[in-house]
Amino acid sequence: MAGDAHGRTGDVRDAQPPAEPPRKGSAAQEHVSGNVLVSIGALLLGMLLAALDQTIVSTALPTIVSDLGGLEHLSWVVTAYLLASTAATPLWGKLGDQYGRKKLFQTAIVIFLVGSALCGMAQNMPELIAFRAVQGLGGGGLMVLSMAIVGDVVPPRERGRYQGLFGAVFGATSVLGPLLGGLFTEHLSWRWVFYVNLPVGVVALAVIATALRIPRRSTRHVIDYLGTLLIASVATCLILVASLGGTTWGWGSPQIIGLIVLGVVLGAAFVAVERRAAEPVLPLKLFRIRTFALSAVISFIVGFAMFGAMTYLPTFLQVVRGVTPTMSGVYMLPMVFGMLLSSTVSGQIVSRTGRWKVFPIAGTAVTTIGLLLLHRLEENSSTAVMSADFFVFGLGLGLVMQVLVLIVQNAVSYEDLGVATSGATFFRSIGASFGVAIFGTVFASRLSTQLADAFRGVRLPAGVSPDALKSDPRGIGSLPPALRPAALHAYAASITDVFLYAAPVALLGFVLAWFLKEDKLRGSVTAPDITETLASNPVERSSADEVCRALSVLGTREGRREIYVRITERAGYDLLPAASWLLLRIKKYGWVEPAVLAERTSVPIQVVIAAARQVEERRLAEREGLDLVLTPPGLATAERLARAREESLAELLGDWWGPDRPTDLTQLVGELNEELCGSDREQPHSGAPEQAG
CATH class of the missing domain: 1.10.10.10 (Winged helix-like DNA-binding domain superfamily/Winged helix DNA-binding domain)
Incomplete structure (x- = not known):
């Protein structure tokens, strides 16, 4: 016996049967049970669904618009999803704490799958927009709860390794999303962009139901339902003004004025509610911290520029350059690679040096230059020029995206760490919603003017008109060869003008970045997490979760x-x-x-x-x-x-x-x-x- 061999009897080892030593490389490498590994695989599938849905739709949008009509509402296919997922994020996080994350995660998957199925069956743009909002409600839960559940089932020492897997999923979806969207659209149908979620989601749902075991914990929250509703309503009013003003309704119309007044009233109500809320969705005291306030605005600008561009570049490539949906995804890769490269390098440099201020300044400057380069694109631009311009734009976004979360976390007290991180990513997501909406307004307005000017006094074939060409770009193919260049130029000028209008917004971010105060970094915030830096991904974690x-x-x-x-x-x-x-x-x-x-x-x-x-x-x-x-x-x-x-x-x-x-x-x-x-x-x-x- 062990006691006889070592002169120790009655110790804890003698009370237990000897354990079978595992084979080398098994327990030593995994540290978690097979059941947990299966569960993490299912969580990764859930995260994949939500992350992919933010990028896979972009290359399918031109075809969707041609099929369903309503080019002026194209932006809302993206905005509806972003707004719904952003607004739902804090609710999913707190409800998961209070009522159990497993049930809530299963509910989020079901809502997401129902929304996906309905999107695939949509017969017109209003239906698709409404169903995208349903999908976004579920997508917000998939994002928040999958990361939270990792914290429930994996010990702190191992969490970094598994969070790295989730980061890899985000990186992969940035690359694969546009490509898959193009492949499905070209070889099956744009509806499969949504239907593909169903089998993956069903597998994730089944595995979660059978394999996931989460320790029973319940954290009571006073959930700020009213604050969440009000801030989502304010954002919706302002985005409606941005997307409908000057196009569907005139700027001086009763509808636009009414929306502005309603937004101001709801904004005042939100401030009043947040001052009294026990757990406010966005604590107002954070805005007294200069670094947080500036970072929130710059985060808004980054989301604005990134998603606005990602939504309309595929339209330029497919309509103006005539490339297939699949190839438009390939053409977008230089932007994605530039973004991933610079975000990784900037994170590593900040981690090693502790100096960070140069990156938001350089990032907003390069983003501004990238937008001006995109504005210079035309229908005859070479592939090399386009790729270089896309790469520069992505490089600028990546330089600033990852560092912004780090800046905010470094500026606040421990008790505000969780809500400050959530707040910064919230503004980035709202910025993405505004970017898509405002880019859409500029594009629709410029396209009407450009097409009207191009064909003023020109006799067009029967059934073809500037309005018809605006609603369905496939009509360009029915124009006589002599008239097609004018239509293509109208589309090219309208899309690239969008980037010119966005450049001053990015320039504002550059100016604001100079006012950031470069405080010494805490060691614990020199490891940015890609799941917190993707432009449209809001997070909801506690301060303890963030430190861990x-x-x-x-x-x-x-x-x-x-x-x-x-x-x-x-x-x-x-x-x-x-x-x-x-x-x-x-x-x-x-x-x-x-x-x-x-x-x-x-x-x-x-x-x-x-x-x-x-x-x-x-x-x-x-x-x-x-x-x-x-x-x-x-x-x-x-x-x-x-x-x-x-x-x-x-x-x-x-x-x-x-x-x-x-x-x-x-x-x-x-x-x-x-x-x-x-x-x-x-x-x-x-x-x-x-x-x-």
């Missing part, structure tokens, strides 16, 4: 070795990093068998052996049979290392880790501190009890 995400992602990026180098230096020892790790594991478990430890972790056996040799040579640990146990000097060393490890985590939190720090922050740091030396699923020796997954 930041610390776990930071740990993943730097790697365990770098963490233990820092801990060892802080404690004042010249030990190998692995030796410090080994001492802390022995302190946690009481003993460690090195050979078995090497099998059950991802640490190479030669590293474990070198660490074991060093702690033995320095008499910090001694052998009892096959096990290593701490000596009195080793125990003192391990305790000092443990304090250094907790101090290292706390240091990353900066002034959040003050004397009045909240209990949940203290608990989180303690939990991560314990988990840094290994999960209980990585058994330290063959005699340890197997823990439930």
Whole structure:
């Protein structure tokens, strides 16, 4: 028996049956049960559905408009989804806390699938717009709850790795969305852009129902239903003014004036409600922080520029350049690659240097230049010129997108961290809605003028008129060859004028970026998360969730070795990093068998052996049979290392880790501190009890 071999009887090992050592590379690599991995796969499918639906529709829009008519309402196919998902986001988050995320996530999938099926069956533009709003209500829940459930089923130490998977899904959808939208539209029908969600969603729903097990927790909230309704109503009124003013209704018409007055009244009501709300959807005190207020406006501008361009560039490519829907997705790739490249590089540079102000300044400047370059495009522009212009525009967006979340998180107190992050992404999403609507208004207005001027006094074929060409661009094909260039030029000039009108808005962002105050970064906010930086993705997380995400992602990026180098230096020892790790594991478990430890972790056996040799040579640990146990000097060393490890985590939190720090922050740091030396699923020796997954 273990007690006989090591001279210890009656300890915890003797009360448990010996566990079967897992094969090398299994438990050591996964740390979570197969059930959880299956659940995370289903969560990824849910996230894929919502993220894909923001980009897959763009390349299908020209065909949808040609089929259903109503080019002047094209923007609302996108805006309805964005508005609904943005408004629903805070409700999904808080209801999930209160009533259980599994049921709410299943409900969100069902709503999303019902909306998708109805969109696929839509017979006219008003129907499609209404059904897109239904789809958006479900999509907001898929976004928020999938990330929250990861926090429920995965320990903090492992969260960064799985959040990386969700980030990869976002990156992939940015690339694949336009391509898939084009493929379905060209080879099946635009309706399959929506129908494709059904089989994927059903699989996700079935797996979630059978495999997902979430610990029962209930957090009571005073949900700000009225505030949510009011801010969504204000946004809707203003977007209606932007999209209908000067086109459907004149700027001085009773309808537009009525919408403006209604928006102002609802805005005043929202301010009054938020001042009294126990848990306001957008705390007004945040706007007293200059950095937050400026970042919110710049976030709005980034969303405005990005989604406005992404919605109308496929129309330019398909109508003016005559490329297929699939190829229009390919032509859009330089913009996506530019965005992903610059956002990744800027995040890495900020993480390493702690300097960030240059990026919002450079990003808004390059975005402005990109919009002016897009304005210069015409029907005869070469593919090389278009690709270069798209790339520059994407480069500018990426430089500023990721850093904005980081700036906001760095500027607020711990108690406001969650709502500040949500607020910044909320303004970016509202900006996306406005961008699409305003781009649509400018495009529709300019197209009417351009077509009327192009064909004034020209006899057109029967059934063809400027209004008909505006409603259905396929009519250009029925024009005599001599008249087609004029129609194509009208479309080209109308779309590219949109970018000229947007350039001053981006320039305003450039001016505002100079007024940002570059405070020193907390260590915990130097790891931006792509799921928080996609232009139209609002988030809803608590302050504790945000800190846990930041610390776990930071740990993943730097790697365990770098963490233990820092801990060892802080404690004042010249030990190998692995030796410090080994001492802390022995302190946690009481003993460690090195050979078995090497099998059950991802640490190479030669590293474990070198660490074991060093702690033995320095008499910090001694052998009892096959096990290593701490000596009195080793125990003192391990305790000092443990304090250094907790101090290292706390240091990353900066002034959040003050004397009045909240209990949940203290608990989180303690939990991560314990988990840094290994999960209980990585058994330290063959005699340890197997823990439930």
